[in-house]
Each structure stands twice: as structure tokens, then as C-alpha cells.
Amino acid sequence: MTMTASRPALSIRDLVVHFEQEEGIVRALEGVSLDAHPGRTLGIVGESGCGKSVTARAAMRLEEKPGRILSGQILLDQGEDVPPLDLAALEPRSRAIQDIRGRRIGLVFQEPMTSLSVHYSVGNQVGEVLRRHRGLSKAAAHDGAIALLREVGIPRPERRADEYPFQLSGGLRQRVMVAMALAGEPDILIADEPTTALDVTTQAQILDLLRRLQRERQLALILITHDMGVIAEMATDVAVMYLGRVVEHGPVDRIFHAPRHPYTRMLLRSIPSVLAEPRSRLATISGSVPHPYRRPSGCPFHPRCPDAIPGRCDTAMPAEMALPDGGGVSCFAAERDAETAAERDARTAAGRAA
Amino acid sequence: MNAPVLDVRDLTKHFPIRRGLLQRVVGQVRAVDGVSLQVARGETLSLVGESGCGKTTVSRCILRAMPPTSGEIHFQLGADGPVVDVAAMRRGDLRGARRHMQMIFQDPYSSLNPRMTVGDIIAEPLLVNGIGTPASRRDRVLELLDLVKLPRLALSRFPHAFSGGQRQRVGIARALALNPHLVVADEPVSALDVSVQAQVVNLLLELQDRLGLAYLFIAHDLSVVKHMSDRVAVMYVGRIVEQAPTRRLYATPKHPYTEALLSAVPQPDPRRRAERMILRGEVADPADPPPGCAFHPRCPYAVERCRQEVPALLDSGDGHLVRCHRAAELTLKGVA
Numbered sequence: 001m002t003m004t005a006s007r008p009a010l011s012i013r014d015l016v017v018h019f020e021q022e023e024g025i026v027r028a029l030e031g032v033s034l035d036a037h038p039g040r041t042l043g044i045v046g047e048s049g050c051g052k053s054v055t056a057r058a059a060m061r062l063e064e065k066p067g068r069i070l071s072g073q074i075l076l077d078q079g080e081d082v083p084p085l086d087l088a089a090l091e092p093r094s095r096a097i098q099d100i101r102g103r104r105i106g107l108v109f110q111e112p113m114t115s116l117s118v119h120y121s122v123g124n125q126v127g128e129v130l131r132r133h134r135g136l137s138k139a140a141a142h143d144g145a146i147a148l149l150r151e152v153g154i155p156r157p158e159r160r161a162d163e164y165p166f167q168l169s170g171g172l173r174q175r176v177m178v179a180m181a182l183a184g185e186p187d188i189l190i191a192d193e194p195t196t197a198l199d200v201t202t203q204a205q206i207l208d209l210l211r212r213l214q215r216e217r218q219l220a221l222i223l224i225t226h227d228m229g230v231i232a233e234m235a236t237d238v239a240v241m242y243l244g245r246v247v248e249h250g251p252v253d254r255i256f257h258a259p260r261h262p263y264t265r266m267l268l269r270s271i272p273s274v275l276a277e278p279r280s281r282l283a284t285i286s287g288s289v290p291h292p293y294r295r296p297s298g299c300p301f302h303p304r305c306p307d308a309i310p311g312r313c314d315t316a317m318p319a320e321m322a323l324p325d326g327g328g329v330s331c332f333a334a335e336r337d338a339e340t341a342a343e344r345d346a347r348t349a350a351g352r353a354a
Numbered sequence: 355m356n357a358p359v360l361d362v363r364d365l366t367k368h369f370p371i372r373r374g375l376l377q378r379v380v381g382q383v384r385a386v387d388g389v390s391l392q393v394a395r396g397e398t399l400s401l402v403g404e405s406g407c408g409k410t411t412v413s414r415c416i417l418r419a420m421p422p423t424s425g426e427i428h429f430q431l432g433a434d435g436p437v438v439d440v441a442a443m444r445r446g447d448l449r450g451a452r453r454h455m456q457m458i459f460q461d462p463y464s465s466l467n468p469r470m471t472v473g474d475i476i477a478e479p480l481l482v483n484g485i486g487t488p489a490s491r492r493d494r495v496l497e498l499l500d501l502v503k504l505p506r507l508a509l510s511r512f513p514h515a516f517s518g519g520q521r522q523r524v525g526i527a528r529a530l531a532l533n534p535h536l537v538v539a540d541e542p543v544s545a546l547d548v549s550v551q552a553q554v555v556n557l558l559l560e561l562q563d564r565l566g567l568a569y570l571f572i573a574h575d576l577s578v579v580k581h582m583s584d585r586v587a588v589m590y591v592g593r594i595v596e597q598a599p600t601r602r603l604y605a606t607p608k609h610p611y612t613e614a615l616l617s618a619v620p621q622p623d624p625r626r627r628a629e630r631m632i633l634r635g636e637v638a639d640p641a642d643p644p645p646g647c648a649f650h651p652r653c654p655y656a657v658e659r660c661r662q663e664v665p666a667l668l669d670s671g672d673g674h675l676v677r678c679h680r681a682a683e684l685t686l687k688g689v690a
Contacts, residue, residue: 047547155635169636199404200574201633204618208632226548229577229620233627252624270552271622272577274689278600279559280581282552288517289547 007077008035009188009220010059010105011084015072017051017058026292028054028067030244033320036188036220043235043252044224047267049289050241052224056192059222060101061092076104103133106181108174110193115177116165122176123149123161126183133184148179153209171202178209182217189214192224207234228271232256237327240264243290243300246320250327260329260337262307299332307333358392358428359536359568360416360455365389365425365441367411371641383641385411387592389425395433395535396562398569400579400600402615403589404637409572412589413538416440416570417457418448429455433535453483456529460541462521466513472524473509479531498527502557519550526557530565540572555581576619580604585673588612591638591648594667598674605690608676610653613686621689631687647679655680 012034019026029051036042044052057063059074075084090097101107109115117125126148127141136144142161149157152175165173174194181189191210195203211234214221223234231238232252239249240261248261259265269283287304290296296303302313312332320328321335367386370379386408393399401409415422416429418440427440431454440451456479459465466475476498477491486494492509499506502523513521522542529537542558543551555578562569573579579586580600587597588611596609607613617631633652638644644651650660659679667677678684 047549171636199637200576200618201404201614202636203620204630204632207620208630227620228548228622232622232624233620235624256622256624267548268622270549272552272555272575272581273622274577274580274604274616274619275621276577276580278580278583281556281559282581284552284556285549288519288550291517 006037006039007080008075009038009077010036010222011073011075011077012055012059013073013075015055015058015074015088016070017054017063017067018070019067021066024293027244027295028292029058029072031072032241032244032246034222034239034246034249036222037237038187038220039214039218040236041214041221041223041234043231043238044222044241045226045228045231045238046241047226047289049243049292051244052226052241053192054244055241056107056190056222056224059087059190060105060107061087061090061097062101062107063092076100099133102129102181102184102186104184104186105188105190106184106186108177108181108189108191108194110196116173116180118165121162121164122168126161126176126179129180129183144183145179148183149176152176152179152182152213153205154179169202170198171205174198174202174206175209178206178213182213185217186219187217188220188222190222190224193226194223195230196225196227203230210234228268240267243292243295245300245330247301247331248327248329250323250325250329254323254325254327260323260334261331262305262333263301266306299330305333307331309333309336357430358394359430360391360393360570361426361428361437362389362391362412362416363426363428365412365415365427366423367408367415367420368423381641384592384643385640386415386422389589389592389594391587391594391597393536393568393570395568396566397584398562398571398582400571400573400583400586401589402573402576402579402586404574404615406591406637406640407589408592408640409589410540413457413540413570413572417452417455417538418443429536449483453532454534455536455538456532456534458522458525458529458537458539458542461545462518462525463545465525466521468513471510471512472504472516475513475524476527476531479528483532485532494531495527498530501530501561502527517550518546519553522546522554523557526554526561530561533565535566536568536570538570538572541574542571543578544573544575551578558582576604576615588615591640591643593648593677594675595649595677596675597667599672602672602674603688605688607686607688608670608674608681608684609649609678610655610684610686611649613688614652616689617687619689647677655684 015029015032017029046052069088074087077084123145126145130136130141130144146157146161154160154175195206235252238252238255239246242263248264266285285304298314298316299318302308309332318330318332320330322328368382368384371381373380389412403409414420422441428437429440430437473495476495480491504523543554571582583600585599586603587594590611596612614631614633635652638648646661646663647665650656665677665679667675670676
């Protein structure tokens, strides 16, 4: 997505995921494309129902029933001279995908309590991943687990390794999750709202940890969050999603300082800030995210969009327009603005020539 | 400050820890430990802090959803009404006081009865208090729908037909049905999407200006708190550690915990990526708080005195209260 010399570690191409339910079809993803590069952090941001978590789960073939991949590719890099492996073509329960989960792609969820087993000590759970993916003996896995727990900043890991998840605080549990996700030495880490359930000082600790691990291990980190602050702090590249589509993507600085999609612009303006004047009003976006069964025609944002072009945005879906920074934007109004700017530039150039 | 609508003095709430067959009391969780605060007509006092700091317990005690262990809760019944001590009231006498203090909850999904129409939900407080006739109650509900900017059509619909933001408006309309003058709002926007959160924050500010409401706002999000508040009180392990007018608290915090909280807020600007102040360890256990200042094990500025002596909450001038031995000598970093 953004111009980088490296091959993407994971490349999602035109992914379509639908949930077929009695009440109707939820078009959770309508052609999503994303690239995650080694050593970079791709931040995926959006409000509820935008499809950011569905994307994360589908990328690991953990899409929940009745969700189904209808089309598209999930390309996992296999090295320079080998064609990438398309995970979308694998059976969700196959041995192949199970080996990739953990070994190539690690996953950290929002709520560690639901992802950790209550029956095993945390040392055992981290050790199990080491045995499975790295073939360590029981004793070596025990030592390896303690080393990993130390690496993710758990104090007195020798003692903590024998404790169970319920004995740990939310922050420590999330550290255990990170240790487990990294035990198979994956090169891709997907973190889905990893700090949403945590207090702000604990969140700062976990973000700091993720940043350090990413740097040390040159991970391709995919960070999914609703929090623009977390994105600004962590991401190299950003994808903004709305109702199952990436509406805009690009380098983090450009997304925050020169957003091209009206939704990105309005989302940024509506964020409360610690720098604001007390009692100052916030900019708002009218209406709310539509119910997934009542997806608007045309561009899904048009009913809430101040720049919507009547007869255009409500009838057709805009295609992605590539931007010079390697990003892109899907918006008719942004296309029109770009054309106007190009014409103006052409006129000035012509004027100068004459 | 105007005469306070709510004047809480030295509020304490301890929960006994029971163990064994005989359920003997073996200790106390000091959830709230000597909290004093005032809220005046037309102003917002925000109570902030991390989970377990006691902010929600304070609000529950004020509403008498639970009886306080000790302390006084002076509350004025109506604009010209008498002042009563809610903490000392018997259960049976509480209804009269509760009319004047209402609550807005965090979760607009679980706080509305799914089997009642929006009209009935909003009218319920009127009905329970025996106010008006069916026709006058209906008029009042329509007036409230206008006030919170919901379409009048909402009257006969059920909550499931509405989005999170709209449901939160229903909750606000219900809270305002009895014309309260104190509204306790516990994380009223934290379950909402950003774009909807902004609408509800603006609505709450607008309603306060129009109706002169006093808000006690309980929240963990310091960005939302900045927009909402006239004054802010920061709690840590059951105690207020700092309290000041909003702008001053954010720009020139005087307690190291406030400094750390402000530093930890991720700012929505990649050009402001700063070195964050990362606190060591975790929030102390209120069942077994550390000796001296409860914050000292995590405090980068702690000295010997902090490990031994509990600091008092002192006024450092202009209504800026701080509970820190070193408040006068430290220069801390705020956000501005």
C-alpha cells in the first residue's frame, strides 16, 4: 500500500466476507485490500461494524460462523523465490493453517481472559506453544516460557509461570497473551484492540511493550483499534475502514495532517482532545453508522457525508484512486478535487509557458 | 462557586472481607476513604481515575444505591428546597430526595427495558412518583424527546430499533423527566463510537447550559473529561489525590499520578509522539494499601517520607488541592 522496498509479509487482496443470516446478508467485508510489511505497523481504524475485526480474524482463517470468504486472497510471503501462499484457499481447520497460526502469524485479542485457558498455568500455556511450534522438550519449554514471560516484562517470571490467568491483573494477562503470540516466533503479529479493556497507564505499558518487540523482532504488526490516539502513536501506515471497505489509506502523517476522505476528516475532527478548551463543543458527524442489514446504496458513507455529490455518490461505488504517497482514497468528491487541482496546475503551467 | 447543590464530606465506604466457615471479618476493602467534594448548580465536577479507584462507589453512595460507612452527603432538594443529609436518611425517606438526583448509565443497551416502548421508559419516573395524568405525561415525554433531539416518532418504538447513541438519548430523557438538578453520569459516552460520542457530549453540555444542571461526571477518558468539566478530581485507591479547575489541572498538574495519567493519554497526532512517562507496576490493592502515600511504590519522585506518612489533601492556592508531600517542590509536566 505504501511505497516500500520490502515485500509485504501479508497481503490481503479484494477480500469479500459475508455473514448469511436468516434476517439477511451482512456484507462484512466488501473488497478489502491491505499490505503489512516487516518492521512496519499497519493501523486499521474504524467505528463499530466497519469490519476491522472481521479482517483480522479472516486473515488467520478464524472467521466466525456464519461468516464466509466469498472471494479474494490472503497472500502470505514465503520468501523471495517462492510464490506466496494464499490462506483464503486453505481449509479453515486444515493442519496447514494451524501451523501458520502461531508459527507465522501471532494474534493478541482484546480480552485475554477469553483467549487464555483457565485450566493451565500461564507457564504451561506459553510452554505448549513452544513445544508445538518449536519442538522443544518439556524442560526446555518450561525454561523458554520463563524467558519469554521475562521478555514481556512480567516481574518474577519463575513464580508467575506457575500461576493461573485468574490470579493475574488485566495488564499482566495481556502480557501473557503477547508472550504466547510470540512463542512461535511469528514474523507477523495481529493485535485486535489489545489495550481497549485496560486502564490508561496500563495501556501505555502494553503499547510500549508492543513497540519494543516490534522493533527488536522486525515484526509486521497489524494493529486494530477504534482509538485514533493509539493509531497516531503506533502506526507507520493507516487504513481507515467504514462499513466493510477501506475508504482511505496511507502514511500516518498524511492521514492525520492531510486526510483526503471526508469520513477520515470528520472522524479526526470529532475526537475529544486533552488539549481542548474546557466545555468546548466537538465537531460531529450527523447520524450514526447504519445497521449492517440496511447498507446504503452507492458509497456507504454518502448519507452522512457533507461533500456527497447527488446522483453520483448515492448510486455508484467509488473505486480507489491511487495517491502519490503510495496510499489511496475511495471517494468521488476526492477524485473531483484532485481533477480540479490538476487542471489548475495545468493552467498555471500553461500560463507560465505563454 | 455558587452554593453547592451537593456537598459531600469525608465519605467513606468500606467493604468487609469475610473468610472461613463462620464468615469472620478478616479485613476491610477501603473502597472510598474520606472523600469530600462539592458540585454547584450549572457546573460539572468530574471524578477520574483508573478501575478500582473508588469513583463509581462514590457515585453509588451519593445516590444511596449503597449505604456509606461514614460521612455526610448534604443535598439540596430543588432550587429553593431544604438541604438534607442523604447519608443519614432512612431508606423509606429516600424517594423524595432521589427525585432531584438522577443517573445516566454507561451501557445504553442493558439499561433500557427492551419490553417497554421508549415513551413508557421515559414516562416511568413520572408514573412511579404519581405525577400528572396520562395526557400530561405524554406531553412531557414529547417535550423531553424534543429536548434530547429524538424524533417524536420514537414514542411508540422499542429500544432495539435505535442505535447506541439514540438509546443514550432515551436514557438522558428519562433521567431528566423529573426535572432533577443533579445528574450523576457514570461513563455515559464510553460505550459509544467516536462520531456518536461527540453528539452526546455536545448534548450534555447544551442541556446543562439550558437547564442549569449540576453534573457529577464519572469517567476514565481524560480527553472527554477535558471537554465536559469545570473542575476535575483525580482519585487513586479510594482517595482524591488532586482536584483543580480543569484547565489548571491539565496544564499544571501537581500530583505525580495526575502527571502520569495525562502523559499516558495517546494523542491523535503523530507529530506529538513523545516519550511517555511509563509507570512501574500496578494500582495498589485497596484491601491492602501500601503504608504512607498509596502511590509511593509507583511514584518516580518518592522519598522516604512518602513511604511512612500519609499526605494530607492541602490547598495550594486558588482551589488547587493536592495530596503529595512534595507538591510544593516538584515541577510536573502537563498537557497544553
